[in-house]
Amino acid sequence: MTVLPTEGLSARIAARLKQAREDIGLTLAQASKGMGFENYQVLMNIEKGERAVKALELVDFARLYARQLDFFLSSAEPSPAPAVIWRSRGIDPVARRVEREFLGYCEEYGRLETFADGAPTTLKLKSGAVSGFDDAVLLGENITRQLELGSHPAKALASVLEENGVKLMVRESKFAGSAASTVGDFGAGVFLNSSNAPWRISYDLAHELFHLLTWGQFPAETPDESAGEKPMAEKLADAFASALLLPEATVIKEYRARTKGGDLGYVDCVNMARDFGVSTQALIWRLISLRLVTRESGTKAIESESLKELDRSARQQDRKRAVIEWPTPRFIATAFKCLQLGRLSRGRFAELMEIERGEIDGFLAQRGYNAWEDYSGEISTA
Amino acid sequence: MPGRTIRARLVLLDADVIIELFRQGIWDALVSKVQVFVTPTVVKEVRFYPDPASGQRRRVDLQSYVDDSRIHLLDAEAESLDATRDACGKCLAIHPGELYSLAALKAADNACKFCTADKAAIQALVLLDMTDRAVSMERMLGDAGVGRKQPLARQFDDEYLQKWLRSGAVLKAGSAAL
Numbered sequence: 001m002t003v004l005p006t007e008g009l010s011a012r013i014a015a016r017l018k019q020a021r022e023d024i025g026l027t028l029a030q031a032s033k034g035m036g037f038e039n040y041q042v043l044m045n046i047e048k049g050e051r052a053v054k055a056l057e058l059v060d061f062a063r064l065y066a067r068q069l070d071f072f073l074s075s076a077e078p079s080p081a082p083a084v085i086w087r088s089r090g091i092d093p094v095a096r097r098v099e100r101e102f103l104g105y106c107e108e109y110g111r112l113e114t115f116a117d118g119a120p121t122t123l124k125l126k127s128g129a130v131s132g133f134d135d136a137v138l139l140g141e142n143i144t145r146q147l148e149l150g151s152h153p154a155k156a157l158a159s160v161l162e163e164n165g166v167k168l169m170v171r172e173s174k175f176a177g178s179a180a181s182t183v184g185d186f187g188a189g190v191f192l193n194s195s196n197a198p199w200r201i202s203y204d205l206a207h208e209l210f211h212l213l214t215w216g217q218f219p220a221e222t223p224d225e226s227a228g229e230k231p232m233a234e235k236l237a238d239a240f241a242s243a244l245l246l247p248e249a250t251v252i253k254e255y256r257a258r259t260k261g262g263d264l265g266y267v268d269c270v271n272m273a274r275d276f277g278v279s280t281q282a283l284i285w286r287l288i289s290l291r292l293v294t295r296e297s298g299t300k301a302i303e304s305e306s307l308k309e310l311d312r313s314a315r316q317q318d319r320k321r322a323v324i325e326w327p328t329p330r331f332i333a334t335a336f337k338c339l340q341l342g343r344l345s346r347g348r349f350a351e352l353m354e355i356e357r358g359e360i361d362g363f364l365a366q367r368g369y370n371a372w373e374d375y376s377g378e379i380s381t382a
Numbered sequence: 383m384p385g386r387t388i389r390a391r392l393v394l395l396d397a398d399v400i401i402e403l404f405r406q407g408i409w410d411a412l413v414s415k416v417q418v419f420v421t422p423t424v425v426k427e428v429r430f431y432p433d434p435a436s437g438q439r440r441r442v443d444l445q446s447y448v449d450d451s452r453i454h455l456l457d458a459e460a461e462s463l464d465a466t467r468d469a470c471g472k473c474l475a476i477h478p479g480e481l482y483s484l485a486a487l488k489a490a491d492n493a494c495k496f497c498t499a500d501k502a503a504i505q506a507l508v509l510l511d512m513t514d515r516a517v518s519m520e521r522m523l524g525d526a527g528v529g530r531k532q533p534l535a536r537q538f539d540d541e542y543l544q545k546w547l548r549s550g551a552v553l554k555a556g557s558a559a560l
Contacts (some may be wrong), residue, residue, distance in 0.1 A: 009464060055463040055485065056422055059478040069478050070471055073464040111475060338475065342501030342546055342553075346398060347427065347477035357397050357427050358439070372537045 009073070013058065014049040016072045020065040021047075023081075024100050025093035034064045066100040068107075082184035083220035084191075085211055087204060087234075090177035098176040102169050102191040103184075108352065109167045110186025112334050115343040121165035122187040127213040136236040137289075139213065140206075140243030151250040154202040154277025158323060161190075161209065162330045168205075170194045170326040179204035180222075181211045188212045197315070198323040199279045205323075206241035239289075245278050246286040255292050264293065266307045270314050277323075280311045327353055329367075336369050340376070391526065394419040394456055394487050396480075396498035397428050399519055402538060404431040404442055406531050408523070413447065415526040419456040419494065420444060421486050423479030434532070456494075458485035470506045473557050484510060497522050499537040501546050508550030509557070518543040 021031045021043075028040040028047075035057065037043055045051035053061070062069050071078055084099050110120035125146065127139050144153050147160050162168055167189040178200070180191040190208045192201050211218075211233070218233035230238075254275070258268040264287075273283040281302050288298040301307055327335075335352055338344035350357045361371045393416055395403075400420070403409040412418065425448060430439040447453040458466075462485040470476055470484070484506055487496050495517040498504060507516050519538035523530060536542055 009461060013460065053460060055458045055460045055482060058460060058463060059423060059482050062478045069463065069467050069481060073460075073467055108475065115475065339501070342505050342549055343474055345474065345476040345480050345502035345506075346500045347480045348475050348502075351477055356429065358401055358430050358432060362432070372535060 010052060011049055012075070013053055013072050014047055016078070017053065017061060018047040020061070020067050020071060023096065024065060025096040030093070031064065035060055066097060066104050068104070082182050084180050084182045085220055086177045086180040086222040087207060088178040088225065089222050090173070091175045094173060094175040095177050098171060098173060098191070099180065101171070102180065102189065103182065105169045106167050106182060106184060106186045106189035109331060109334070112338045112344060115341065116334055116337040120185070120187045123165045123212055125164065125213060130214050130217060130236060133236065133239050136210065136239040137243040140240040141247065143209070143213070144244050144247050151247065152276055153247065154199070154245050157202060157205055161205070162328055166190055166209070166212065168192065168324060168328050170324050179208050181208040183212060183215045192324065194322070194326065197319055198321050199273070199277055199318070201323045202245060202277050203241055203279065203282060206244045207237045209244070210237035210240040242282060242286050242289070246276055246283065248290060251286060251290060252292065255287065266301070266310055269301070269307070270311050274315065274318060280307065332367060336364065339371070391416045392419065392491060392494040393417070393517065393522060394483065394490070394494055394496045395424070396483065396496070396500055396503060397424050398499050399497045399538070400424065400428050400442070400444070401431045402519065404440070405434055408528055408531065411528045412523070412526060413452050415528060416522070418453040419490070420453055421456055421479070421483045423482050425455070427479060456486040456490055458482050458489055462489045466510060469509045473509065473553055474502050474506055476502055476506060487512065487515060495522070499542070504543060504546040505550035505553055508547055509554050513547055516543055516547060
């Protein structure tokens with residue numbers, strides 16, 4: 001049966017299929033291939049409303065375009081997508097698809113939190129106006145204290161941020177870009193690319209935290225890398241990340257313990273950076289900003305081939321260490337609670353955890369949960 | 383004819399139920415006695431089951447059963463998918479493929495029952511006014527006269543189904559009050 005795009009459900013589906021495809025930057029040919037259509041004209045006709053879409057095809061479109069069925073079917077106009085700021089954006093269409101998946105993840109995480117606890121968890125921390133580097137550094141130091149991140153904040157940062165309502169999504173992708181942040185009805189979210197080195201991921205996370213804390217103070221725009229100089233917000237985010245991950249008092253203490261009044265050897269420098277979970281380059285810039293080393297000797301060290309070689313060799317094992325477990329323990333716990341409450345289906349759970357349907361029980365057992373046990377008991381508050 | 387069972391009962395099976403039937407080694411016995419329906423999404427989704435003896439993955443090929451007409455596909459229309467989403471979407475997070483199964487059930491013959499152990503799917507049946515279409519695996523096997531090789535886990539018994547149907551009724555009352 002041919003359905004023309006006059007009004008009603010068929011016209012709505014046709015228009016939204018086109019929008020969803022364009023949102024993730026797929027051509028008609030690419031999307032047709034993903035759907036297994038013989039040629040692109042089938043999809044073109046669907047989008048024009050000249051060929052009715054089958055319900056089963058709609059299920060497949062939802063997967064291909066990383067959308068919920070609601071998007072295609074709901075009579076309500078879809079809300080504009082929240083802004084996503086990338087630290088360094090990757091190549092389309094991969095980056096666009098990852099961005100869509102990231103927003104979808106944050107939206108679903110927020111919905112599960114609502115089912116489990118009544119409302120999405122939102123980031124309670126806020127920042128005052130940040131107008132310069134001193135403000136950014138001060139904010140970084142304050143956040144380290146407020147979140148009780150300890151002397152080596154990189155180690156605890158991801159789990160503490162999750163506890164404080166930041167939804168973390170991790171993907172391994174060469175082309176997606178390094179990191180991104182967003183704020184919406186679901187709260188705050190950060191995307192991290194696990195193809196990067198662990199110390200880079202920690203720095204990205206701290207950097208993105210600055211954007212979350214100052215959301216609305218700066219234009220919500222991804223910096224144009226071809227423009228040369230970084231926008232001020234990016235420079236401030238770097239200063240904030242440095243102050244957060246490398247607390248002044250601990251850095252000075254460890255620097256003095258290692259130098260004992262003399263110079264800082266390259267081996268000590270690399271090991272110190274490894275202890276803090278940051279790149280050696282980031283540590284040296286922090287030592288420069290704290291005036292513990294001169295700019296001249298610091299930049300010379302950064303450019304030194306022997307330091308680079310030492311760094312590469314010393315960090316080979318570190319590269320294999322995951323900074324953030326994926327799916328994150330808090331996301332799994334939230335989803336499991338919804339499973340227990342009967343608000344999340346097992347099929348959707350498997351999809352969210354990126355596992356096969358037959359793997360659910362084993363996946364949960366590995367994490368100490370019994371998929372079918374009834375954990376409905378409660379302890380009364382005093 | 384003595385010893386021959388008439389395959390009059392109609393039942394749509396959820397993925398977990400299919401996996402359990404294979405795990406128990408009673409899948410073929412069931413499909414020989416009951417008219418089994420599945421949705422195309424479930425055919426794609428159920429690809430293996432864990433062997434209880436070895437713990438190894440064993441392959442499942444539901445498509446071959448469809449090809450031989452030993453089981454049958456149930457389809458849904460976009461309109462019924464929309465109605466299903468509309469009724470369940472605010473209260474439950476359900477996979478599009480599972481919504482498709484529920485939409486197909488809604489459009490199917492009233493005699494067709496739905497066998498599932500998924501709490502969310504059971505509650506969805508109540509939200510969709512299909513409480514009477516729910517059947518537990520315990521009841522389904524009993525009605526079909528299929529014996530079990532191992533005891534059924536709690537989630538497949540009738541008491542579990544009834545508990546979550548009651549919970550669905552509470553959820554429905556709550557969502558109506560919103």
